Amino acid sequence: MSKVTVGKKVPDFAIPTTTGRFRLKDACGGKLVVYFYPRDNTPGCTREGSDFRDLHSQFTKAGTTVLGISTDSLASHEKFIAKMGFPFALGSDEDHAVAELFGAWKEKNMYGRKVMGVERSTFLIDAEGVLREEWRKVKVDGHAEAVLAAARKA
Secondary structure (H helix, E strand, O other): OOOOOOOOEOOOOEEEEEOEEEEHHHHOOOEEEEEEOOOOOOHHHHHHHHHHHHOHHHHHHOOEEEEEEEOOOHHHHHHHHHHHOOOOEEEEOOOOHHHHHOOOEEEEEEOOEEEEEEOOEEEEEOOOOEEEEEEOOOOOOOHHHHHHHHHHHO
């Protein structure tokens, strides 16, 4: 069950990232895009991260920080960043507490078995910590562009 609602303040959360510990309350003053993705170095996740990477300077111009989160370890994230050249941090949510906060930890059907995992989801939080927009069950194509357009308006 998601604990975040569009139009409401997002509860503070903390997560270890590739650039140190991230806290939502420390990010206030600028907009934040949090995108949850299932796994480092998989085709869809690589394309999604690359799209955010390619638009990163435009997100920065829009006063928006990008943070990618998966349940992979920091060591895995560091290799993924080195390989792909991501200019933003990746958060390690190994106990999936942040994914649960955002309602991105879901039961999924993998080859006929039910498993729990991250549902590809993105959230735009404004400078006051209010959730402005959410995208659930994300399809990668064109997604980063749609998030950038929303960030420019927020």
